[in-house]
Amino acid sequence: MNRPAAPTLRTVTGELSPRSVRGPVLAHEHLVLDLDHRGDGAAVLDPRRHFPAVSAELASLRQEFGLSLVIELTCRGMGRDIGTLARIAEEAQIAVVAATGWYYEPFHTPEIDGDDVDGLAGTLVREIEDGIGTTGIRPGVLGEIGSHGDVPTAPEAKVLRAAARAARATGLSVATHAQLGRGGLAQLELLTGEGLSAHRVSIGHQDLLDEPEVHRELAASGAYVAFDTVGKSSYRSDRTRLRLLLALLEAGHADRVLLSCDISRHGYLLDEGGQGYGHLFRNFLPQLRAAGADDDLVDLLTRRNPLRFLTGEEH
Ligand SMILES: [Zn+2]
Numbered sequence: 174m175n176r177p178a179a180p181t182l183r184t185v186t187g188e189l190s191p192r193s194v195r196g197p198v199l200a201h202e203h204l205v206l207d208l209d210h211r212g213d214g215a216a217v218l219d220p221r222r223h224f225p226a227v228s229a230e231l232a233s234l235r236q237e238f239g240l241s242l243v244i245e246l247t248c249r250g251m252g253r254d255i256g257t258l259a260r261i262a263e264e265a266q267i268a269v270v271a272a273t274g275w276y277y278e279p280f281h282t283p284e285i286d287g288d289d290v291d292g293l294a295g296t297l298v299r300e301i302e303d304g305i306g307t308t309g310i311r312p313g314v315l316g317e318i319g320s321h322g323d324v325p326t327a328p329e330a331k332v333l334r335a336a337a338r339a340a341r342a343t344g345l346s347v348a349t350h351a352q353l354g355r356g357g358l359a360q361l362e363l364l365t366g367e368g369l370s371a372h373r374v375s376i377g378h379q380d381l382l383d384e385p386e387v388h389r390e391l392a393a394s395g396a397y398v399a400f401d402t403v404g405k406s407s408y409r410s411d412r413t414r415l416r417l418l419l420a421l422l423e424a425g426h427a428d429r430v431l432l433s434c435d436i437s438r439h440g441y442l443l444d445e446g447g448q449g450y451g452h453l454f455r456n457f458l459p460q461l462r463a464a465g466a467d468d469d470l471v472d473l474l475t476r477r478n479p480l481r482f483l484t485g486e487e488h
Pocket residue numbers: 201202203246317350435437
């Protein structure tokens with residue numbers, strides 16, 4: 174049995190009723206991040222150096238677009254800093270949901286080799302029930318659970334299974350990282366194979382995969398299809414993203430789409446000349462509206478869908 178849907182959202186600054194979230198949600202972001210240990214010094218959002226720019230961007234998005242909630246998917250091995258997340262949430266007056274889990278294999282921590290699926294699930298459940306470290310702050314989502322290639326590697330499969338078991342035990346949902354959009358169907362099969370309902374799953378980075386039939390298959394299964402790298406033009410143009418999104422909407426799957434920008438380098442911050450967390454609102458949604466989306470559809474994609482993903486409400 175899957176645990177019943179969580180009645181409230183668990184944010185870094187406390188429990189929150191989904192009904193009180195009146196403005197849009199960013200479904201996959203990073204506010205503090207450190208992937209430098211893999212030699213990528215640009216993939217850093219430093220808790221000291223970048224804190225002011227991150228907080229200021231979020232505060233201005235709250236004022237300009239009503240941004241209400243950020244789902245922050247930095248997990249174990251990615252430089253997660255839960256204390257700083259709480260400070261950003263307070264400074265910007267934005268609700269932030271924090272994550273637990275493991276990213277894809279290059280970022281796995283040694284505990285993955287040394288433990289079995291149940292042991293890893295236990296580690297995640299303890300963080301979800303008792304809080305991260307000694308902060309008492311509890312994650313509200315499992316993510317971004319990663320794999321790369323068309324089929325997850327053995328350690329990645331182990332982590333996906335552990336995440337599914339932890340999700341079932343705690344009533345949280347699972348957001349994945351499908352590297353360059355690939356392997357989403359295999360991720361979903363592993364997660365649902367552990368008894369997790371598809372509507373408790375979001376398959377990440379699907380806007381990097383130019384395969385509309387895969388998007389339709391994921392959505393038809395009940396899983397969320399995350400177009401979560403909006404504005405990352407070096408990977409895929411927004412013009413292609415828009416075409417893929419419109420195809421999914423036209424196929425009748427508007428209620429399965431999640432949108433975000435996945436800011437994962439300090440160079441993406443507005444302050445440093447990047448597209449910023451607001452690219453979705455400033456650039457992409459106007460293009461979607463020009464293609465015919467009305468207020469209700471935009472509200473569905475940017476608010477009701479991510480809330481339903483988090484709480485586990487089926488429809
Ligand atoms: Zn990410």
